[in-house]
Amino acid sequence: MRPTQDPRPLAVVTGASSGIGEKMAVAFARRGFDLVVVARRADRLTALQTLITSTCGVDVECVAADLASRAGLALVQQALADRDVDVLVNNAGAGWIGTFAEAPMERQLEIIDVNCRSLIGLTQAVLPGLLQRRRGRVVQIASVAGFMPGPRSSVYYASKAFVVSHSEALRHELADSGVTVTLVCPGPVATEFQRSSGVRGTMGGAALMSDVAVAEASVEAALAGRFLVVPGFANRLLVALSALLPRRLTAALVDRLQRKRQEAGADDV
Template identity: 40%
Template sequence: MSLPKPTHAMRAVVTGASSGIGVALAEGLARRGYSLILVARREDRLRALADRLGDHYGIETEIRAIDLSDRGERAKLCAELAEREIAVLCNNAGFATYGELATSDPARERQQVELNTVAVHDLTLAVLPSMVERGAGAILITGSTAGNQPGPNNATYAASKAFANTLAESLHSELAGTGVQCTLLAPGPVRTEYAEVAQAPNLDRMVPGPLWVSAEQAAEQAISGMAAGRRRVVPGVFAKVQTLGGQYTPRALVGPILRTVYRKVN
């Protein structure tokens, strides 16, 4: 299986395109000839990226500076995408919080659920029917190794990524034979603005440098995985170990361990 061949009319959509893996996904798709719709909150960053990719690769770039955790703004984008010819959807936007749920900011936690789960679901529902009708298309959902096990002191993020992981892998099997594919990107530590947004200043120091992967590595493996029709892409040795540990370590053991680890993040 391969990605749909780029055409003048079709677009590849990348959410969370103002930084990190989103920027790298946009670059990788532009390099392959896809015109883009870039989605994120920070218009200045989107504009700079769109101009750079358009000039360098000769593609058309559109930006949508919206907050995908806002249901009204998200609904407008979904309505637009449902009417467009979307070849690739990269559901990449998301963020994490750390700390005890009982003392967290309820509004921030709800925003996280909206962005990490509901927006992923809504955008997928917006583009999937037309992809299946055409018999061509690819969806990438950025989950996480955090979704493979409990995440005490990281509860909302772990739960939201468990949803993303399961949705992606379920759709991969459901879409077999349709010409449409869904791939899960489940990274571990990736050098992005993740820790800064999560207000977790100690996170970068808790994982040794050689165990991190770059956003470019994660994105390139994700796009190659989509092109190969893979169910799941797990970039980096540490992420693969995390995946196996999350799958086979008893929950009664892994929960207390992660609780101790995540208490040191803030």
């Protein structure tokens, strides 16, 4: 039993059943954090719990919840209500490729509920505790998509723009509070996300980054209290270019790239 006067810090990671979230959970555990891991697939969370507890010797609580639903969000909020959270990672995310007119409405609303609604609901749930203790990290996993309009994935891109805008404002509001915000904006990463959102290929043929590399960069930045993380030189260039180009031209370029990814996906599924 560990001494009560020296509790381990606690990191909460949503979308920890695969990809970037899973690797971030491992990265925090290796740094001595206890964990609350959240996703729908309970079997994956349990497997992660077994791996982490046996290799890192920290405690892992699994919360199986659908963050697209009000009940699922409430379940996670309840699980965190009596915990002293040190780090919240809002990583769970959903996407879809296809034009707005052809995309299933349920899926579009699910993207908003997971990528935006649950992120706000969890951030606001833990913030009073962080502010009271005058320390803590909020980590929002957005995307380079948050900096540009995204034809053929318009709701996903807009959801990430929401996260970028909200994080920039929250960072300002929290200045000098002891609580930091880290905004992570990866480019294409090799995870299950490609398959679940019907995407193949990358933006302009750039190599997919590994989820481990993105997770490590994100955890390091969060613990150092840095605000913006865009992993990979090509992705930083993309973000810089998108700030310079007219939005209409960027939309046309993204449309071309997304069309290719959509066609590749249709061939592959």
